[in-house]
Amino acid sequence: MIRDARGFYEQGWLLGTSGNLSIKLDDDHFLITASGRDKGRLTPEDFLACPVDGEPSETTPTLGPSAETSIHQAIYARVPEAGAVYHVHEPYSAFCSERDSYIGATIMAGAEMIKGLGIWEENPRVRIPIFENHFDVPQIAADIDRHLADEAKRRVPGVNIRSHGYYAWGEDAFAAKRHVETFAYLFRYSWEMGNGA
Ligand SMILES: CSCCC(=O)C(=O)COP(=O)(O)O
Numbered sequence: 001m002i003r004d005a006r007g008f009y010e011q012g013w014l015l016g017t018s019g020n021l022s023i024k025l026d027d028d029h030f031l032i033t034a035s036g037r038d039k040g041r042l043t044p045e046d047f048l049a050c051p052v053d054g055e056p057s058e059t060t061p062t063l064g065p066s067a068e069t070s071i072h073q074a075i076y077a078r079v080p081e082a083g084a085v086y087h088v089h090e091p092y093s094a095f096c097s098e099r100d101s102y103i104g105a106t107i108m109a110g111a112e113m114i115k116g117l118g119i120w121e122e123n124p125r126v127r128i129p130i131f132e133n134h135f136d137v138p139q140i141a142a143d144i145d146r147h148l149a150d151e152a153k154r155r156v157p158g159v160n161i162r163s164h165g166y167y168a169w170g171e172d173a174f175a176a177k178r179h180v181e182t183f184a185y186l187f188r189y190s191w192e193m194g195n196g197a
């Protein structure tokens with residue numbers, strides 16, 4: 001995770017302490033970045049364990065969980081095969097979210113890179129959902145939880161939050177990284193092609 005975060009930071013997707021990363025430890029727990037850490041210079045001390053359901057117990061005045069922990073919890077609870085969840089503040093996802101918020105999704109059709117999301121179909125059409133960026137993060141988590149309750153919607157391994165950034169997950173850290181990079185490519189492609197629906 002430290003290496004992946006540094007790579008995303010160097011791409012400009014985790015600037016100003018933004019973003020958070022987690023990896024599953026066992027069926028009921030995951031390891032997540034502490035809040036407010038420099039994602040370009042993470043160390044092993046910048047992580048803490050958190051239950052999928054409940055509050056992390058090992059917090060201290062200087063080690064609090066990510067402010068967006070509830071979103072990681074919602075994803076792990078709804079997607080049992082998720083082994084890692086990465087959240088980045090990548091700018092093209094924010095541009096697309098504003099452009100496409102009126103239909104609640106960015107639609108990608110035909111791009112070869114859709115295969116990078118694990119979707120191998122002829123003429124694929126993918127709907128990347130957009131959620132409102134409520135100030136109250138558990139409200140965002142509740143919206144994502146409702147969305148992921150529908151199994152068909154879990155085909156796309158990520159969700160976008162309006163004018164904020166996106167979450168991508170995968171069976172392990174390698175797959176989550178691949179999905180982060182694939183979404184980054186697709187959002188930029190959509191924006192530069194002027195592909196708003
Ligand atoms: C300056 S980023 C604002 C909070 C945010 O959206 C984020 O991704 C980082 O929050 P964390 O508590 O995980 O550092």
Ligand SMILES: [Zn+2]
Pocket residue numbers: 018019020068087089164165
């Ligand atoms: Zn964020």
